[in-house]
Amino acid sequence: MTDIPTLIQRCPGTARPAIALLLALSLLAASSAIASGPDQTNRRPNWMITTEAEYGHVFRTDLKEGDGSFNLHEAGVGLSFGKMLPDLNGILSFKLECGLLDFDLYANGNNLFNEAGLFDKVVETTAGLNLILNRDEWSYIGLLSAGTACEDHASVEDSLRIQGVFGVMYRFSDQLQLGFGLFAGTRLEDDVLVIPYISAEYKPTDRLTLAVRNGLFAEYVLEKDRTSLIFEGKYDSHVFRLDKTEPTPNGVVDYSRVPIKVGIRHKFSRNLAVTSSIGAVVWHEFEMTDDDGDEIGDTEAHPAAVFNLAVRFGL
Numbered sequence: 001m002t003d004i005p006t007l008i009q010r011c012p013g014t015a016r017p018a019i020a021l022l023l024a025l026s027l028l029a030a031s032s033a034i035a036s037g038p039d040q041t042n043r044r045p046n047w048m049i050t051t052e053a054e055y056g057h058v059f060r061t062d063l064k065e066g067d068g069s070f071n072l073h074e075a076g077v078g079l080s081f082g083k084m085l086p087d088l089n090g091i092l093s094f095k096l097e098c099g100l101l102d103f104d105l106y107a108n109g110n111n112l113f114n115e116a117g118l119f120d121k122v123v124e125t126t127a128g129l130n131l132i133l134n135r136d137e138w139s140y141i142g143l144l145s146a147g148t149a150c151e152d153h154a155s156v157e158d159s160l161r162i163q164g165v166f167g168v169m170y171r172f173s174d175q176l177q178l179g180f181g182l183f184a185g186t187r188l189e190d191d192v193l194v195i196p197y198i199s200a201e202y203k204p205t206d207r208l209t210l211a212v213r214n215g216l217f218a219e220y221v222l223e224k225d226r227t228s229l230i231f232e233g234k235y236d237s238h239v240f241r242l243d244k245t246e247p248t249p250n251g252v253v254d255y256s257r258v259p260i261k262v263g264i265r266h267k268f269s270r271n272l273a274v275t276s277s278i279g280a281v282v283w284h285e286f287e288m289t290d291d292d293g294d295e296i297g298d299t300e301a302h303p304a305a306v307f308n309l310a311v312r313f314g315l
Contacts, residue, residue: 047084048080048081048082048093049314050312050313050314051077051078051079051314053076053077055073055309056306057071057072057073057074058074058284059307060304061303061304063300063302064299068106069105069106070105071304072101072102072103073100073101073102074101074102075100076099078098079097080095081095089135090131092129092130092131093131094127094130095126095127096127097125097127098123098125098126099124099125100121100122100123100124101121101122101124101238103120104120105118105119118248121151123150123151124148124149127146128143129143137172138168138171139170139171140168141168143163144163146160146161147160147163149241151243152243153243154243154244155244158188160186161186161187161188163183163185163186164183165182165183166197167179167180175203176203177199177200178200179198180196180197181196182197183197189289189292189293198212199211199212207223208220208223209223218234219231220232229263229264230261230263230275230277232261232262233260233261234259235257236257236259237254237255237257239253239254240253248288248290249291251288252289253286253288254285254289255285255286256284256285258282258283259280259281259282260279260282261278261280262277262279263279264277271313271315272312274310275309276309278305278307278308280303281303283300284304285299285300
């Protein structure tokens, strides 16, 4: 496995500050937790600043067609500012995220990837604004974000995407909440996507939470004191613009997957929580289109082991 210093050295110049910041934030999180002490776990100030840092690794697996394989290192940081709105009984938050996907791809003889190292390092950035207003049992949710995802030398302007989520949630009781709405977003070399947004949360006991979010994510959380056992599964997709080199200049790759993981989250204080999880990517697929939006082809990979480590802290 590639260690973090090597990953920083290998990553594109534009992403090195973000990866280095991951380490700095982790150290700051530890010192912040020591300063705050364990008795601050449940306090919630009017202003909230939250930072997240995450590292993930998808272990090497073979492509299903041809003589090919890949593994993937992921690293990212996120910073959010939240402001409680007492007069409106709501919260307004702004979030910035930056991530790096480092593919180690070998695909000689594959019908889609016809040379080794067709793409490797992808930088993702996102900025989003989120507003939640509460009215009795109803909550109204609005999210608007813009971001880019591309190889280091690809066109950033041609990689821009804008997305929005608008919905409502109804709280039937302290144990059950259900929500619905619409998700709309632009896509690279494709039409605007509009799909239903659903969410649900059921908490039969103080220590057990079942949740489904966005219709694409589900988790089972069993809590005891400050430690939670988490089972989760989701569908996610990374769509990014290729650079201008051959064989597919300015093309688009969609890497989709379904990871299923089990993990442990421990809250050291209000300021600091660490989550570690392991599992498997039970399905993943690469789909490629050219710069005119015409599909070139797709290829799947065999299941692979996955590991994640995340640090989250707030001030």
